Amino acid sequence: MTLWAALIGMTVVTFALRASFLLLPPQVETPPLLRRALRYVPPAVLTAIWAPELVFHGHDFQFSLENERLLAGVVAIAVAWRTRLTFATIISGLVALHLFAWLI
Amino acid sequence: MLLAVAPFGLITGVAMVASGIPPAMAVLMSVTVFAGASMIASAQLLASGTPLVMVLLATAFINLRFMMYSATLRPHFAHAPLRWRLLVGYLVADNVVGLSAGRFADHPADPAKLEFFLGVGALIWIVWQLGVAAGAGIGAGLPASWRLEFAAPLAFIAMSVPLIRDRAMLAAALASGVTVVAAHGLPLRLSIPLAALTGMAVGILFSRKT
Numbered sequence: 644m645t646l647w648a649a650l651i652g653m654t655v656v657t658f659a660l661r662a663s664f665l666l667l668p669p670q671v672e673t674p675p676l677l678r679r680a681l682r683y684v685p686p687a688v689l690t691a692i693w694a695p696e697l698v699f700h701g702h703d704f705q706f707s708l709e710n711e712r713l714l715a716g717v718v719a720i721a722v723a724w725r726t727r728l729t730f731a732t733i734i735s736g737l738v739a740l741h742l743f744a745w746l747i
Numbered sequence: 748m749l750l751a752v753a754p755f756g757l758i759t760g761v762a763m764v765a766s767g768i769p770p771a772m773a774v775l776m777s778v779t780v781f782a783g784a785s786m787i788a789s790a791q792l793l794a795s796g797t798p799l800v801m802v803l804l805a806t807a808f809i810n811l812r813f814m815m816y817s818a819t820l821r822p823h824f825a826h827a828p829l830r831w832r833l834l835v836g837y838l839v840a841d842n843v844v845g846l847s848a849g850r851f852a853d854h855p856a857d858p859a860k861l862e863f864f865l866g867v868g869a870l871i872w873i874v875w876q877l878g879v880a881a882g883a884g885i886g887a888g889l890p891a892s893w894r895l896e897f898a899a900p901l902a903f904i905a906m907s908v909p910l911i912r913d914r915a916m917l918a919a920a921l922a923s924g925v926t927v928v929a930a931h932g933l934p935l936r937l938s939i940p941l942a943a944l945t946g947m948a949v950g951i952l953f954s955r956k957t
């Protein structure tokens with residue numbers, strides 16, 4: 644039930660955002676501050692989603708060399724920075740996760 | 748850019764199913780929502796028992812960038828009929844807008860902008876949906892010991908790190924990362940919208956200085 648509600652809600656929210664400016668009448672101006680703020684949305688939001696996954700296990704804060712998710716995340720960040728390739732980043736991160744889990 | 752669509756669709760399908768979304772639901776959601784990052788995040792949030800309102804708020808924040816794209820596209824399509832603008836809106840996605848914006852910058856007076864956008868959009872849409880369907884189908888059969896749920900944060904790393912091209916972007920990402928970890932104890936995953944707003948504010952402050 645929650646899943647269906649999530650599907651419908653996400654569809655409505657996402658479409659509203661996509662269509663927003665396209666549906667405004669031609670004479671309406673876009674506020675410059677809004678455009679500037681929107682520029683920082685992708686790095687801010689995306690980082691907020693992955694950062695806790697590396698350092699928290701449930702509610703335990705694990706910022707140590709014995710946390711294989713943190714180490715694998717650092718490898719993935721380096722690969723993403725160097726290659727900018729989505730697939731290479733994900734594969735190297737998964738391989739690093741299993742390697743560090745095995746080492747630790 | 749097109750080459751990235753199929754693997755990311757595949758990863759999205761696999762990650763959603765790994766978080767407990769039934770494969771058919773993942774495919775249906777992919778057609779109606781058509782926004783991979785928010786689908787992976789929502790699947791993750793739903794799996795950890797996050798309330799629906801917070802899942803939708805997270806979706807809104809993740810997909811706020813579409814509002815930015817919508818503003819970018821507006822000058823090109825402001826005079827198109829409403830039904831075409833609705834279809835353009837549905838097809839707004841990172842790759843589609845990236846390819847079209849590049850083309851429109853090179854050929855500002857192109858009379859076939861709408862045709863170009865819809866063509867690119869339709870092509871990417873098909874490749875994307877096939878990728879998600881394949882990922883959802885494969886994902887259901889893969890063992891949990893592969894820890895594929897970790898593909899979700901990795902996909903977000905792959906999306907966010909290459910965006911960082913100047914100091915203001917780096918500041919926005921760092922501020923957001925520190926805030927989300929510091930505020931992890933807040934209920935309802937309020938740490939995510941809080942971190943997003945902090946990151947945006949810091950990004951704007953840094954862009955003023957430089």
